[in-house]
Amino acid sequence: MAKTTRRVAVTNQKGGVGKTTTTVNLGAALALCHKRVLICDLDPQCNLTVHVDVDPMDEAASLYEVLLGRATLDEVIRPTGVPGLFVAPASVDLAGAEQELATEVGREAILRNAFEASEAEPFDFVLVDCPPSLGLLSLNALVACDEVFVPIQAEFFALQGLGKLHEVVGLVQGRLNPNLSITGMVSCRHDPSTKLAKAVLGDIRDHFGDVLLESVIRRNVKLAEAPSHGRTIFEYDASSRGADDYLALAMELLGEDVVPLVLPVRPFEDDEDDEPAPAAETADDEAPPPTGTSASNGAAEETPGAKETAAPASKSASTEPDSPKPAAPESSATTTGASNTGAANTTASRVPPADGKPIERSSEQAAVPPAPRRARATPPSPWAASGKTAAPRTRPNPET
Ligand SMILES: Nc1ncnc2c1ncn2[C@@H]1O[C@H](COP(=O)(O)OP(=O)(O)OP(=O)(O)O)[C@@H](O)[C@H]1O
Ligand SMILES: [Mg+2]
Numbered sequence: 001m002a003k004t005t006r007r008v009a010v011t012n013q014k015g016g017v018g019k020t021t022t023t024v025n026l027g028a029a030l031a032l033c034h035k036r037v038l039i040c041d042l043d044p045q046c047n048l049t050v051h052v053d054v055d056p057m058d059e060a061a062s063l064y065e066v067l068l069g070r071a072t073l074d075e076v077i078r079p080t081g082v083p084g085l086f087v088a089p090a091s092v093d094l095a096g097a098e099q100e101l102a103t104e105v106g107r108e109a110i111l112r113n114a115f116e117a118s119e120a121e122p123f124d125f126v127l128v129d130c131p132p133s134l135g136l137l138s139l140n141a142l143v144a145c146d147e148v149f150v151p152i153q154a155e156f157f158a159l160q161g162l163g164k165l166h167e168v169v170g171l172v173q174g175r176l177n178p179n180l181s182i183t184g185m186v187s188c189r190h191d192p193s194t195k196l197a198k199a200v201l202g203d204i205r206d207h208f209g210d211v212l213l214e215s216v217i218r219r220n221v222k223l224a225e226a227p228s229h230g231r232t233i234f235e236y237d238a239s240s241r242g243a244d245d246y247l248a249l250a251m252e253l254l255g256e257d258v259v260p261l262v263l264p265v266r267p268f269e270d271d272e273d274d275e276p277a278p279a280a281e282t283a284d285d286e287a288p289p290p291t292g293t294s295a296s297n298g299a300a301e302e303t304p305g306a307k308e309t310a311a312p313a314s315k316s317a318s319t320e321p322d323s324p325k326p327a328a329p330e331s332s333a334t335t336t337g338a339s340n341t342g343a344a345n346t347t348a349s350r351v352p353p354a355d356g357k358p359i360e361r362s363s364e365q366a367a368v369p370p371a372p373r374r375a376r377a378t379p380p381s382p383w384a385a386s387g388k389t390a391a392p393r394t395r396p397n398p399e400t
Contacts, residue, residue, distance in 0.1 A: 019151050073088060150182060187212075
């Protein structure tokens with residue numbers, strides 16, 4: 001792997017703060033900004049793997065085999081539906097890896113060695129999605145990466161957790177990886193209307209300064225719906241505020257305004273089987289949409305929510321509405337002159353139709369995002385359809 005590759009561990013031992021959502025959608029946003037990006041799933045929950053439509057029960061090799069020395073990193077990397085975005089998936093077996101490696105010498109550096117042995121075409125970014133714990137898997141990410149990126153939720157307990165994380169990063173830096181530092185924190189599921197969020201972010205800025213990024217990822221139901229379709233937010237609803245926010249975050253990280261690639265509209269395979277989407281509802285929105293993809297999110301924060309129209313694609317949509325939908329991007333693979341290495345092969349196999357013409361959508365279709373595929377109304381449980389492991393619905397605990 002090239003020395004210029006930015007290797008970033010996306011971590012926070014607090015659960016449910018947006019690590020996976022950020023790894024997937026920031027990775028996709030960077031890819032749309034013409035970077036070559038690898039996202040790695042180091043979490044036995046396999047959420048990232050499912051999010052990009054890879055089956056964690058798949059027999060193909062995954063990062064589990066890489067950690068166990070049974071496969072190379074290059075053997076497990078796969079393309080995704082986003083040009084330039086690749087994934088190293090997890091499998092359900094990863095839950096046992098910490099125990100299996102318990103007596104292995106040098107076990108905390110296995111991922112770093114795998115990165116260094118990779119002969120794949122160099123990536124600009126490698127983002128590693130960590131589990132919500134500071135065990136051996138997270139340690140491997142911290143040893144393999146130079147940067148730590150911390151999604152946070154601006155609530156009181158966020159501060160406590162950050163203290164611990166800061167301590168661990170300091171320890172790893174001192175003993176195992178002198179290059180390691182926290183380079184970014186981003187407020188996820190952000191609610192600009194609460195005083196608490198402002199107060200907590202103020203405290204975090206006092207402690208960490210500019211490491212706390214200006215961009216925020218606002219609460220947006222489209223971000224919560226996209227994984228059940230196995231799509232990034234840009235494939236699911238490119239006109240959502242979730243897509244806007246992740247694009248703005250990518251541009252802040254890159255330090256430049258770029259004209260992003262626009263993905264062609266990919267129809268939902270199971271749409272014809274689904275019942276019609278419910279009629280559009282009017283509901284309170286949480287904040288007005290940003291004025292543009294590269295606009296600072298902060299500008300919208302002071303404005304009270306407005307009444308907007310949203311068509312829920314699932315039950316949750318009615319409680320957490322989205323911004324209004326401008327027309328979907330007009331496009332076949334409308335590139336903006338960027339070269340996105342590896343993209344051509346990836347999209348060619350994934351983007352219908354065969355004649356390469358853009359898929360026309362009426363403005364009505366563009367305004368109403370599709371309902372979730374019935375068979376995937378909830379993300380498939382990694383433990384479903386057994387054959388491998390009996391299926392606890394709760395998070396597996398590798399310690400037990
Ligand atoms: N900005 C957002 N708006 C609405 N929902 C969100 C947002 N970000 C994440 N979510 C949803 O919140 C839940 C938790 O997010 P996510 O899985 O990314 O967190 P996590 O930190 O990876 O969790 P874990 O610690 O379990 O790995 C998911 O259902 C996700 O779809
Ligand atoms: Mg996660």
